[in-house]
Amino acid sequence: MKFELNKFHSTNEIMISNENKNLARWAMDFALKNGCQAVKVNLYAGSNSSFEMRNAKMDRLQQASENGMTIALYVDGRYGTYSTNRLDKTELQSFIKNGIDSTRYLAKDEAQTLPDPSRYYKGGKPDLQLLDPNFSNINPDNKVQMARNAGEEAMGKDARIISVESSYRDGENFEYKLFSNGFEGETGNSWFSISASVSMKGEGDARPSSYWYESALMLNDLVKEGIGEKALERTIKKLGQKKIKSGKYTMVVDPLNSSRLVSPMINALYGSQLQQKNSFLLNKIGQQIGNEKFTLRDEPHLIGAMGARYFDHEGVATQPRTIFDKGVLKTYFIDTYIANKMDIEPTIADPSILILEPGNKDLQGLIADVHTGILVTGFNGGNSNSSTGDFSFGIEGFLIENGQATQPVNEMNVTGNFLGLWSSLAEVGNDPRLNSSWRIPSLVFDDVDFSGI
């Protein structure tokens, strides 16, 4: 087998040990020598720590690191995957050999192939800056202090407070890929987060709670102040929630929750769903799905942004692409398997950073334009039908009257169909959370069915 490697790193540091990289290469060679025609080896390694406080006192600390290997075997037109966290050559030998034997029992699936090497990321792009170079030098006492500060911001500020929980968490993740038709790639990123949640005495026995969190890829970029304060403010605001009358309302969804309405649209675009005829967006390329305010793009190459990457899990080079252009569906997510299976052109396995084209008002500005509506500040359960696009979710939030959020509401459902919903998109905010790989701003939809009293 011809063996050419495209070597590159998306980060400045190499955090998968050379010993383990050599093990990956050995495993690939071993599998090829023992009957595989092609092999994918994935190694992962990571570490994480968390410090959870209750009423600004330490409640739980956890710390760990781990690593493991997944090996995908292509044997005589058949395909199986095998993973283990025991990276020992002697054990891996029988693990791989038995994997090959097992795979041989399966029915053939000739659509299972490695991507065409021309589609691989070839390197040469600037570092994505996803990894904090100081990750391992952070003093644990500082981590504890950050968690404590978040809690102390809320504690004692209101007599109705029952409990304040706060936390600091961080982690590093690394992946190394080695594919037998010439792909070698390594990625890594760090992440940091601080969160707080506040429980308060409500009406009767109820103890309503709310939360806030901040997260970032670099500790210096992490917002460390105001988290407990915001959690408290959000809890106080929701006190006195009640159910209101069923009916059609204008729905405003805040940027903490708007992704929930985008996610089923993305799921409906995956090749695996389309090939199984299990998508309400089947055969809809080029059609008007949402209205002209709905433009959604995948922007994988934003430096320093959560979710940025130069290649997908298949090693295929990512590129910016438009998914919905003024409401018209432009692309599906077609990986190598589905492209082979359906005999269509592959695109990319999945999106990296989703950007819903923002409008020019923030949440307050959007609410100000609504005469009667419901501001959704939390979804509570619910689901949708992947074949039909029907959805029904529990919600909480606020009644909007004459441009003001007034009565807190809860225990209501919002029900509809995603095709109708996105056609009724009335406004888009300018306020996506930039610490998420899905940058979805506040959204406003007309005439949505809410059920309450």
Add this chain to the structure above:
Amino acid sequence: MDRRNFIRTGSLALAGSIVAPTFASPFGGSSEKTAVSEAMKHFGVTENDLQKVIAAALEKGGDYVDLFFEHTFSNYVGLRDREVNRCNSNIDFGMGVRVISGDQTGYAYVEEITLSEMLKAAHTAARIASGSKKTNPVALTEKPVKTNFYTVSTPWENLLLKDKMPYLQRLNDRIFDADKRVQKVTASLTDDTSHILFCNSEGVTFYDYRPMATLSAVCIMEENGKIENNYASRAYRKGADFLTNDLVDIVAREAVENTAKLFQAVKPKGGEMPVVMGAGGSGILLHEAIGHAFEADFNRKNISIFSDQLHKKICNENISVVDDATVPFNRGSVNIDDEGNYGQKTYIVRNGVLNSYLHDRISAKHYGVAPTGNGRRESFRNVPIPRMRITYMESGNMNESDIIASVKKGIYVNQFTNGQVQIGAGDFTFFVKSGYLIEDGKLTQPIKDINIIGNGPKALADITMVGNNLELDNGTWTCGKDGQGCPVSQGMPSALVSKLTVGGES
């Protein structure tokens, strides 16, 4: 640890088994060796090692420590486009050290079980306490599994991949044969087997062998250009005798019936209305509306809506709700929990009175009560926390038909996909995949895809009729909490909730 020794003690390197499993049947078969001593050998540790790790974990003055060793071997085999053409196997191996100081917890885990790695984890977890203490080691005494709720006669590793494949093929064929409208079937069979070894600073040690198997099918049908999908699944803590043609046929029939029903189904008009919960899967109401809020960690922290309700009457005196770990071969059964307490049947609500919270070690100590065996963890990577097992309501005395006949206008629901709850506010929801309208006491038009929302204490108080037909739902239910997934199941007799808010069109 000597890795070669590990392989020798555990390996059944059958050529063509799905991968070489580095472990065999349940330990404890021979009379001269205890299960624990065999398990220690399997994990390559000695009692002396364990004592050293426990001592290191207590070095800062912690009150208690436990060590949890896990070796899990998981297999998946899948069918898509009419052929069994995919498989995955996974080996997970490691141990966790937990230190408790007061009600604070320190936790660390390692994947390489050597004395030096374990000591490193122990030093990390020890930091939850901040003093110093010298402790005398307590000799370990084996706590035997009293009653095995999941005896395995044929371990999964005795089967080759090719032995499993015909069942998936049969499942596919049965579904296609049942209905001409079937377009696509995806089906999967999974089996997991875990060796669990546990010991703590009080000298308790146990070994448990935990099997789990699931069979599921997703069915896609097309009728006059309309497409619908639905699924069916079964899960049990069983070895390879899980696999029978009867089980396959049940899953096939249910997948087809569940899907076919959807073509006639509509969305109801939304709003408040009476809801008859059909027997079986409706246990999701108990799980979400009250089960989570009874987990003692939330009550210990005073953040559950039921925090002040213990021993108070909270619903009709004919209602008793249990959380049970002792149903043979059930997905939620627990021989011994992940803190060394026997699985048991716990009455949460007895004759309408809130009888007991669901405890882990920390909360049982906090409340000064005996543990209830609810301390469970997803894996060695996680701390144990109070979790449900099999949550169900005991049968009442009404016929389901009489319950339905009592409703003038409402809905009947009996298939669910997911649920959720806010512990403090008490608002819970569950998603109804299918059910029926009730009009003038009769089931009429099928309904589908609606969410139901209610408030826990109110919903419980609003249960006015309970059927005599308790059924457990043996689907593949997994409960999520604090980022940990945990296998559970649930059950319910048919029951009437006089008022819940149903999603729908206005």
